[in-house]
């Protein structure tokens with residue numbers, strides 16, 4: 001059986017959930033035809049750890065946040081991302097640090113270092129994909145490795161790969177949906193009577209929110225996702241700054257209650273659409289949907305995206321849009337794609 005060595009860059013909610021699955025459920029991977037071994041971990045809070053024979057995941061998962069890897073064999077209190085990414089014996093770099101909606105850093109550099117040193121990259125980080133996606137995919141192709149990022153949109157729910165693989169024979173003219181778990185959860189909790197700040201705190205505890213939740217509430221998280229979908233699926237060359245964006249920060253408990261009373265529900269809707277002249281235009285804005293609208297019933301951290309197609313009309317995918325384990329599954333599906341690529345290369 002093939003063993004893939006992983007370097008986990010960022011050891012927060014998502015990469016810890018992946019480490020737990022690797023530690024607790026090895027049979028899940030054996031049934032996929034490979035084993036996973038974590039040989040390196042870096043994080044601002046822990047430093048870095050490189051152990052070529054495989055890190056004892058149960059032991060590091062038990063370390064409280066803020067404890068240093070310094071003192072462990074191969075450990076340091078410094079994250080040493082560049083050295084670890086370039087020189088550790090990893091086959092696959094798993095990037096799950098903070099998303100920067102401004103320039104995608106430091107994740108863009110992490111991805112580039114990995115690809116340039118011949119390592120595959122799987123990531124849930126929207127920044128590099130939305131801001132540098134085509135350039136990084138091209139670099140990966142040139143270096144004979146994969147750059148996979150299913151978790152950048154709707155966490156583990158298959159959207160990007162599903163659309164590429166299964167909708168490729170259709171003409172897509174628009175994508176529209178609820179693409180942020182935190183804001184959808186928050187709007188639902190406000191319907192239940194919570195204040196905005198109370199609902200955000202709950203979403204943070206549940207692991208849905210970004211490190212800076214203003215990205216979720218202010219719409220910049222959805223803006224990145226809409227740009228990714230427009231570029232991947234509608235053939236646009238869009239920068240996130242091209243997406244006209246309004247968040248839910250100005251929606252008050254009163255607005256939510258009034259909408260409910262009149263049979264409406266506020267939802268943060270992201271959309272990209274190809275116009276008759278071929279231009280792709282994209283927006284993010286809150287809309288009070290009628291209760292019988294197909295997206296009005298999407299509740300909690302669940303997301304949904306609807307593709308407008310020529311032969312099938314609307315095709316809608318719905319599932320978790322956030323969550324630690326749910327997002328770790330996106331990384332697993334990316335590793336499955338890397339495995340297919342590696343096996344294909346061996347056969348060829």
Ligand SMILES: NC(=O)c1ccc[n+]([C@@H]2O[C@H](COP(=O)([O-])OP(=O)(O)OC[C@H]3O[C@@H](n4cnc5c(N)ncnc54)[C@H](O)[C@@H]3O)[C@@H](O)[C@H]2O)c1
Pocket residue numbers: 009010011012013014015042043044045079081096097098099106124125126151152154155207208209210211321322323324327
């Ligand atoms: N949690 C979700 O539901 C979800 C869903 C989809 C995508 N994502 C994306 O996945 C990524 C990880 O999410 P998360 O929930 O694990 O976040 P998190 O905040 O729990 O963890 C991020 C970790 O990265 C570390 N980090 C930040 N900058 C670093 C650096 N320069 N070097 C080393 N470590 C660094 C932090 O210390 C933290 O432990 C984010 O980019 C997020 O946008 C998260």
Ligand SMILES: N[C@@H](CCO)C(=O)O
Pocket residue numbers: 152154155179180181182183208209210216221321322323
């Ligand atoms: N913070 C994001 C994570 C998934 O990208 C959300 O709530 O949807």
